[in-house]
Amino acid sequence: MNKEWIELYREEIKKFGEQTKEFHDQKLTRKEYKGISGGMGSYAQRDANEHMVRLRMNGGELTRDKLKFLVETIDRYHINRLKLSTCQTIQLHDLKYDQVEPIIEEAISAKIYTKAGGGDNPRNVMCSPLAGLQKGEPFDVLPYATAVADYTLSICRDFKMPRKLKIAFSNGVDDSVHATFRDMGFIANPDGTFKLYIAGGLGANHSKGVLVKEDVPAKDVLYYVRAMIDLFCEYGNYENRAKARTRYLQESMGQDKLKEEFLKKAGELVEKGGHDLVVESKPIDKRGTKEIEGKRILPQKQEGLYMVEYHPIGGDLPIDMPRKMLECLEKMPDVECRIGADETMYFVNCTAKEAQELLDLTADAASTPFEHSVACIGAAVCQQGLRNSQQTLRACIDEVKKFPEIADCLPKVRISGCASSCSAHQIGSIGFQGFVKVVDKVPQPAFRVFVGGSDEINNVQFGNFVGVVLEKDMPEMFVKIGQACKESKKTWDEFIKEDQDKVVEIVKSFE
Ligand code: HEM
Ligand code: SF4
Numbered sequence: 237m238n239k240e241w242i243e244l245y246r247e248e249i250k251k252f253g254e255q256t257k258e259f260h261d262q263k264l265t266r267k268e269y270k271g272i273s274g275g276m277g278s279y280a281q282r283d284a285n286e287h288m289v290r291l292r293m294n295g296g297e298l299t300r301d302k303l304k305f306l307v308e309t310i311d312r313y314h315i316n317r318l319k320l321s322t323c324q325t326i327q328l329h330d331l332k333y334d335q336v337e338p339i340i341e342e343a344i345s346a347k348i349y350t351k352a353g354g355g356d357n358p359r360n361v362m363c364s365p366l367a368g369l370q371k372g373e374p375f376d377v378l379p380y381a382t383a384v385a386d387y388t389l390s391i392c393r394d395f396k397m398p399r400k401l402k403i404a405f406s407n408g409v410d411d412s413v414h415a416t417f418r419d420m421g422f423i424a425n426p427d428g429t430f431k432l433y434i435a436g437g438l439g440a441n442h443s444k445g446v447l448v449k450e451d452v453p454a455k456d457v458l459y460y461v462r463a464m465i466d467l468f469c470e471y472g473n474y475e476n477r478a479k480a481r482t483r484y485l486q487e488s489m490g491q492d493k494l495k496e497e498f499l500k501k502a503g504e505l506v507e508k509g510g511h512d513l514v515v516e517s518k519p520i521d522k523r524g525t526k527e528i529e530g531k532r533i534l535p536q537k538q539e540g541l542y543m544v545e546y547h548p549i550g551g552d553l554p555i556d557m558p559r560k561m562l563e564c565l566e567k568m569p570d571v572e573c574r575i576g577a578d579e580t581m582y583f584v585n586c587t588a589k590e591a592q593e594l595l596d597l598t599a600d601a602a603s604t605p606f607e608h609s610v611a612c613i614g615a616a617v618c619q620q621g622l623r624n625s626q627q628t629l630r631a632c633i634d635e636v637k638k639f640p641e642i643a644d645c646l647p648k649v650r651i652s653g654c655a656s657s658c659s660a661h662q663i664g665s666i667g668f669q670g671f672v673k674v675v676d677k678v679p680q681p682a683f684r685v686f687v688g689g690s691d692e693i694n695n696v697q698f699g700n701f702v703g704v705v706l707e708k709d710m711p712e713m714f715v716k717i718g719q720a721c722k723e724s725k726k727t728w729d730e731f732i733k734e735d736q737d738k739v740v741e742i743v744k745s746f747e
Contacts, residue, residue, distance in 0.1 A: 241390060242344060245351060252276045253337030256287075260333040266619070277353025278336050281617045287331040288617070289339050290353040295363030295381040295405070296324035296575035300565065303573060305346035306558045309339055318558075319613050320551035320579045322658060323360050323402070324413075325353065329617055349389060356397050358388035358465065362404040362413040365576035366543060368517055369536040369584055373407040374426045379515035380457055381405040387458050387511075388465075395465060398472035398480040402437070403461065405430075411693040413577045414660065417444045419482040420464050422457065429453055434464060434498060435482040438657040442698060443483045448495045456502075458511040463502035471497070522570045524587035532601060533591055536584070542591040544583040547602040549633065550611045550626050551579025554600065564597055578610050578648075605728065606646035606714075607633055612658035615670065621653035623670030623681055628707055635711030642718030647728045651683070662698045663689040665732055666717075666739070673704050681707040685743050688736055705746045713746050 237245070252272070259269040259280065266284065273279055277290045293302065306326065309315065317329035328339065340350050352358060363381035367373065384403060406415040408424035415421025417436035425431060429451040436445025452460055464482075471489055473480045485494050505511075524540025532545040548554060561583075565571050570585045571594075583594045602608045611629040615621030629651055636646060650664030661667030667689055673682035682704050689699030705713060720738050721731045732739060 237349065237386065237389060244393075245344070245349065246341065248276070248351070249337060249341050252278075252340070256333050256336050259284075270619075271355070274354030275352065275357060276340060276355075277350030278340070279354060280619065281329065282615065282619050282621070285333070286329070286617075287333060287336050289328045289331060289336060289350060290321065290323075290360075291326045291328065291343060291348050292350060292353050292360045292385075293325055293348070293575055294361055294385040295367065295378050296365045296577070297378070297382075298326070298573040298575055298581075299346075300562075300572060301346045302348055303558060303562050303565070305343060305348065307562050309342065310555060310558060313339065316555055318553040318555060320548070320553055320575055320581060322551075322577050322579065322610065322612070322660060324362050324365070324575045324577055325360050326553070326575065327613070329613070352389060352392050354400075356399050357392050358397075358401045358403060358461075361385040361388065362402070362418070362577060364405065364407040364410045364413055365574040365580075365582055366410060366534070366536075366584070367405070367407045368520075369538065369541075369543060370407060370409055371535070371537045372409045373537075374424045375407075375428060376517040377405040377407045377422070377424050379517055380422070380454065380513070383513055383515055384457060384461055387461065391462075391465075395469050397465065397468050398474045399477065399482075401465065401468060401482065406693070409693070411691065411696075414438075414663070414691060414696075415445075416696050417442070417663075419445075419468075420461065421445055422452070425451060427451070430457065432460060435485050435494060437481050437483040438660055438662055439481065440478070440655055441483065442657065442662050443486060444696060446486060446491050446495060448498055455512045455514065456506050457513050459505035460502045462511070463498055463505055466501055467494075467498050520570065520585060522585055522587075526588035528588035528591050530595065531603065532595060532598075534582075538585070540587065541584075542586045542588065544586055544591050544594040544598070545580060545601075546583065546594075546598040547578075547580040547608050548600065549602055549607055550609075550629050552626065553581075557598075560597055564593060568593075578608070580608070604643045604646070605648045606636060606643070606718075608648040609633075609650065610648065610659045610664070611651040612653050614653040618653060618658075620656055621670060622672065623653045623683060623707060625651040625653040625659065625668075625670065628668075628683070628710060632711045632714050636714055636718060639715055639718065642715065642722050645718040645721040645728060646714060647732070650689075660691070661686055661689075663691040663696065664699060665689060665728070667699050668710075671704055673706060675706070683707060683710065687739055687743065688732065702740045703743050703747045705743060709746045713742060716742050716745075 368376035433445030614625035667686040668683040686699030
């Protein structure tokens with residue numbers, strides 16, 4: 237970001253520090269403060285004395301400098317809880333009110349700008365976490381995601397959108413960032429252009445995006461982004477926040493008009509010019525000579541280099557891990573970290589020997605698909621939440637561990653603490669949404685259950701709602717589902733496709 241932008245940002249941070257103090261002194265209400273703090277990438281937690289700061293990582297890129305900043309910040313402020321978020325950021329939790337401003341200010345030195353990390357802004361730009369490294373991808377989309385992140389940050393003070401805008405780039409082989417159902421999703425084509433989907437999203441009334449163009453020229457990406465912002469500002473709903481996300485434009489404008497208006501705006505901007513994009517990938521000259529294989533190892537397209545996958549259970553990154561990672565990485569040239577959209581982290585550009593060292597360092601990682609389940613931070617921390625998703629996930633994993641024979645029979649599930657869908661439960665093979673069930677006139681902690689969702693790149697499906705189960709019954713329910721899959725002698729993917737009714741039957745038996 238340029239000097240003027242940063243100077244203004246520093247002033248905003250100072251003012252925000254004063255507002256955080258006013259909130260602490262109860263001179264601002266929770267609602268008033270939420271409206272302000274989101275725009276700076278921070279929210280008060282359920283306990284109003286505790287705060288969260290969301291460290292934006294463009295495209296999930298946790299560079300060496302950013303990791304160093306994280307380590308120093310953890311030490312300096314005695315931070316005790318981190319969360320890998322499904323928007324490819326790292327969240328610092330349980331902060332005191334007077335830690336928020338200095339952390340945001342100090343993050344500038346590591347090129348972390350928390351501004352627009354929340355609120356009605358263009359958010360952290362998402363990107364396939366293995367972009368530039370993954371075999372089979374047509375081209376590296378990360379530099380495009382980075383350029384869009386810089387562009388949207390540079391202009392975010394110039395407009396007021398009705399709600400947030402999430403943009404994602406997929407490298408065409410991995411759509412874990414869900415480009416087909418974001419406010420804007422670019423998917424790399426083999427000919428160097430992008431397929432573009434707009435006005436999709438999760439949450440209430442979730443919907444897939446509308447495919448508006450098959451072949452956006454890569455140099456024109458910024459015009460299309462600007463066209464989306466302009467369209468949203470012109471046609472979005474400023475009256476009702478619950479119906480303000482871009483996906484509601486599909487209904488209010490109709491898909492044809494939406495597409496027509498959007499392409500008209502984009503065409504005019506392309507014509508006007510001035511923002512052609514020319515990007516370059518970071519060169520990776522390193523090569524390895526030895527080979528390594530393993531469940532958590534992925535070979536890169538660069539010869540002899542590997543990625544090591546690390547999924548801390550529930551995305552709950554142990555507080556001493558960033559320091560251990562940094563110490564390890566300091567001996568490993570070019571090895572960096574990427575954060576995925578499902579609470580998984582990757583160490584990239586490793587030789588076989590380095591990969592082995594990182595496997596040993598992260599031995600606490602999830603090893604089964606079920607342990608890779610995604611759970612939002614949940615109601616113990618989040619003001620919005622109904623259920624403690626993290627606690628529920630742990631209870632289920634602990635129970636399933638008692639039955640080692642079904643360890644690999646259960647899928648990666650997704651648990652959201654409320655309808656906001658922060659874990660994207662709609663596309664989970666089994667998904668859960670925090671809920672309350674009244675039993676004998678007594679409200680009980682429960683989850684709504686969705687079955688059959690998928691985020692496979694060419695087979696996106698939203699799961700069907702099948703029933704409501706009590707939170708306390710979930711561990712036993714998973715054991716029953718795992719045993720049924722085991723008895724069928726099928727893989728989970730075959731089982732859920734061919735015997736979905738059996739899964740539904742088990743869920744219903746717990747209703
Ligand atoms: C202070 C805590 C948080 C608050 C108040 C909050 C608020 C919300 C709200 C209101 C929505 C619904 C937006 C809509 O109408 O679509 C939402 C959606 C979402 N949030 Fe959060 N959230 C919080 C934490 C998180 C965390 C920790 C994550 C990631 C782990 C996250 C990721 C998401 C995602 C992926 C969606 C789905 C929206 C979409 O892409 O359409 N949020 N959040
Ligand atoms: S799904 Fe609900 S409980 Fe979970 S982090 Fe999002 S808003 Fe909070």
